Amino acid sequence: MDVRDRLEGMRREVEAELERALTGGGSRLFEALRYAVLGGGKRFRPLLLISAGETFGAERAALLPYACAVELIHNFSLVHDDLPSMDDDDIRRGKPSCHKAFGEGPALLAGDGLLALAFETIARAPQTPGHPERKDAVLREIAAAVGVRGMVEGQWLDISLRPGEANEGLFTELVRKKTGALIRASAAAGALVAGAPPEGLAAVEKYGEAVGLAFQLRDDLADAVPSDSPSGLDAVALFGRDGARARLERSVSEAIAALDDGRVASPELRHLARELRADARV
Amino acid sequence: MDVRDRLEGMRREVEAELERALTGGGSRLFEALRYAVLGGGKRFRPLLLISAGETFGAERAALLPYACAVELIHNFSLVHDDLPSMDDDDIRRGKPSCHKAFGEGPALLAGDGLLALAFETIARAPQTPGHPERKDAVLREIAAAVGVRGMVEGQWLDISLRPGEANEGLFTELVRKKTGALIRASAAAGALVAGAPPEGLAAVEKYGEAVGLAFQLRDDLADAVPSDSPSGLDAVALFGRDGARARLERSVSEAIAALDDGRVASPELRHLARELRADARV
Secondary structure, eight states: OOHHHHHHHHHHHHHHHHHHHHHOOSSHHHHHHHHHSSSOOOHHHHHHHHHHHHHTTOHHHHHHHHHHHHHHHHHHHHHHTSSSSOOOOEOOOOOOOOHHOOOOHHHHHHHHHHHHHHHHHHHSOOOBBTTTTHHHHHHHHHHHHSSTTTHHHHHHHHOOOOOOOOOOOHHHHHHIIIIIIHHHHHHHHHHHHHOOHHHHHHHHHHHHHHHHHHHHHHHHHOSSSOOOOTTTTOOOHHHHHHHHHHHHHHHHHHHHHHHHHHTOOOOHHHHHHHHHOOOOOO | OHHHHHHHHHHHHHHHHHHHHOOOOOSTTTHHHHHSSSSOOOOOHHHHHHHHHHHHHHOHHHHHHHHHHHHOOOOOOOHTTTTTTTTTOOOEEEEOOHHHOOOOHHHHOOOHHHHHHHHHHHHHSSOBTTTTHHHHHHHHHHHHHTTTHHHHHHHHHHHOOOOOOHHHHHHHHHHIIIIIHHHHHHHHHHHHHHHHOOHHHHHHHHHHHHHHHHHHHHHHHSSSSOOOTTTTTOOOHHHHHHHHHHHHEEEEEHHHHHHHTTTTTHHHHHHHHHHHHHHHHO
């Protein structure tokens, strides 16, 4: 089976797992959660997590709860970032953003609910028999990525920057936290579930770091209108299209090199990194 | 040593643990987190957690990270509940609420950060040697209490109720989720850290359930102005002062009876429940 088909198979299983996680609540809150999460999204972070885990021998079933959790966290951040007091975006994935559809208070709560549900999903995942420390390590990795030294701090830096303050150093720091932390943690979490050896884990972390930067560069290049970042910190504005493209090429190469150096033979991880480059060419 | 002194000693250790958890971040985000959490608050949930844990033999040091986590979660909910799109409260603990002091976007992120930091604090707590399942059970308990069938759903119900819709059944359901879930989970979490026997855990859960309701009744009775609940669902408005006081008495008695029936000999848990009654008399 082709790598694209295998990734598509993963994507379908992630979708089904998300559907299950978002079923069963009695209140209209669940409508808002489903609206925010289902029917859209490339599920990039879950695919990274599952690919990294499977290349080190973890079972798909053991990876799915964590894959679901990182996608819930990603969607929590989208719902809150779209709020009027943040980026104030009316459209998300081609439809009205959550607060446009449900109201501002409900969207705030839906975001909170998605973050809480992510940790509930992790909480309910079984420990690996004989290796209870693995789940603990995954929890630490994911919690740290979200938190006050990760995504939340990245978004804080973004809304705190003043126009004109942007430079490459700030851009890299901000992207590493706001976008990169969860992407890197997703790849690392897969390796941690599998109990990957230290050099394998280090390779995947390095890969995740480079992919996180590439992802943001691709995003900025793909946007017809410049950045929805509150600070206007946008790779195209900062480096020009050619500069952004060159940096994207470099990050993808670094990601692949990290896999090669660590002897991580995962066609899926390779494909997910290369695809970022291909997308930007369109 | 008197029970009040022992509780005061716990409170000081919780304060020091919170101070540690909120130290070390480089950005101004940490200022907002510290503003929201430190210098106020009775630390009721941490005291429940530590008291329940110690009565079943857990060490203070093993309980403190979880005690800190439930307080961070409580403060996350206060910061978000105070936002203009929710209860729109300008004052919290006698000073400007977080969004008044830092702005609405920053307060939204500070709340997100507190919730994430709570789970990071849990993640960093060590597993009990020989009993890795205990930490897992605590994580499940706390995550479920926050989430889409707990606090977040309670707040959702609160903002969804229409004026005049209130009745005792709705009041009890709403309070059980919005206020009660975390209070009950705090007591249960302590017992779970200690590896309490099933009948002890059940008694503490029943105690926590009754204390959660008593806490809200006390709160509504103590308020000079009726309820800051968005729906106006307030015990005094609903039952009158005498009716609310009678229900408070009953809940406190139920809490104490749960301890007696389960042979849980904790002067601290007893005192924390009784104090709710004493407060309301003032």
